[in-house]
Amino acid sequence: MMGVFSAVAARAGIKDPTTQPNDPGTQEENEEASDEEVLDEEPKHMLLALISQLRVGMDLHKVTLPTFVLEPRSMLERITDFLSHPDLIFGVSQQEDPTERFIQVLRYYLAGWHIKPKGVKKPYNPILGEFFRCRYEYPDGSQGFYIAEQVSHHPPISAFYYVSPTNQIEIWGDLRPKSKFLGNSAATIMEGVSHLRFVDREEDGHYQITMPNMYARGILFGKMILELGDESRVQTAANDIYCDVEFKTKGFFGGDYNAIGGRVRDQTGIVGEISGKWNEVMELKRTKGKTETIFDASKATVTQKIVQPEQDQDWNESRRLWSKVTRAIKKKDLDAATLAKTAIEDFQRDRARLREEKEEKWEPVFFELRDEDEWKPKFTLPEDKQERIKAVEKFIFDYHSTPPPDNPTDQASSAPPPTSPTQTHCPKPDRRSSTTASSPPPAAAKNLDQSASG
Structure with a gap:
């Protein structure tokens, strides 16, 4: 870290x-x-x-x-x-x-x-x-x-x-x-x-x-x-x-x-x-x-992460959000990397300013502050062992945010067209946001759609 x-x-x-x-x-x-x-x-x-x-x-x-x-x-x-x-x-x-x-x-x-x-x-x-x-x-x-x-x-x-x-x-x-x-x-x-x-x-x-x-x-x-x-x-x-x-x-x-x-x-x-x-x-x-x-x-042997392809990710998922910066760095194009990074940083400042003007409080989607100073997931593992994997997948993969019109992904990403399902490394989740106990509440989802900085 x-x-x-x-x-x-x-x-x-x-x-x-x-x-x-x-x-x-x-x-x-x-x-x-x-x-x-x-x-x-x-x-x-x-x-x-x-x-x-x-x-x-x-x-x-x-x-x-x-x-x-x-x-x-x-x-x-x-x-x-x-x-x-x-x-x-x-x-x-x-x-x-x-x-x-x-x-x-x-x-x-x-x-x-x-x-x-x-x-x-x-x-x-x-x-x-x-x-x-x-x-x-x-x-x-x-x-x-x-x-x-x-x-x-x-x-x-x-x-x-x-x-x-x-x-x-x-x-x-x-x-x-x-x-x-x-x-x-x-x-x-x-x-x-x-x-x-x-x-x-x-x-x-x-x-x-x-x-x-x-x-x-x-x-x-x-x-x-x-x-x-x-x-x-x-x-x-x-x-x-x-x-x-x-x-x-x-x-x-x-x-x-x-x-x-x-x-x-x-x-x-x-x-x-x-x-x-x-x-x-x-x-x-x-x-x-x-x-x-x-x-x-x-x-040591490390098990590989299975991650959704960038073009299938939400606008504010890490790999998609930073995709143009990443590509520019790997090409050693520092000017392009700086421009893409600056676009993301400017977006972050603009969203913070907008929240302040509207007196909106930021609310995370997947985590909440409990026990005074401990961040925990908004999720409880079910007692029923047969339901656990389904509940975890629902909590982590069912949520999808709506990209704001000025999001930096539009400015800083040039991802290729979406892949076919056979090329996807991660099971394609249901695109509907859930309101069950194992999924983020609508209020948090709305907040995420409106903001990305602090």
């Missing part, structure tokens, strides 16, 4: 990124991505000119950044990288030992960091009302579903929800990045909490997961590289088990990149210690037992 920090730090010299067949902007699953980039002279001068206008401690969220620093996909899609290995916890709820269940959840969490774009890049800042949805089909025949929505623009908040009904797993949360300029580096403070629930293990409650912070080093001098740093916590309060994971940054005179460490503790004390590198191999040394590999990135 890369924030604005990586943009300021991004080494430009845009090279056409290696992409997955249905996943533009990311690298191939088993290809090692470099954390470094070589900066060409022209982008280097542009970046230094931008940096010269910044001051230490400055909030970078409102800084307009050049398109050469962008990873060609939205933050809403970028979040899926951290949900790439739910198969590691399929069936874990059947284990009787709560500590063993926790260790497997920890393993799943640590497995989400090795997927990244080449170099130091920043995904698009989603506009208010933008959303991304997809599905997964796993080798065992089960499915997973994902929906993410930008629920706030000032401050930026991205809410997300993943569910695998057959495997009885739900994951939800929000990301609230705050970026700062630190001189020779830029940092993104990754606020927000993820929650994981085994539907058939009510006694576990929710596993809560926080994120490490991210740093782009070497902006002015030295080697430019992306690092994860500081601590994150994985815990299950119901069982009193937790692990504070330290993401270690490389020292000036020694140390390694991408190292981690942490101790797993339950009611009895320390039960194990994790170590290794988050982009390579990580191990668990049990206090009363042997050392075991909990994840090896070189052997």
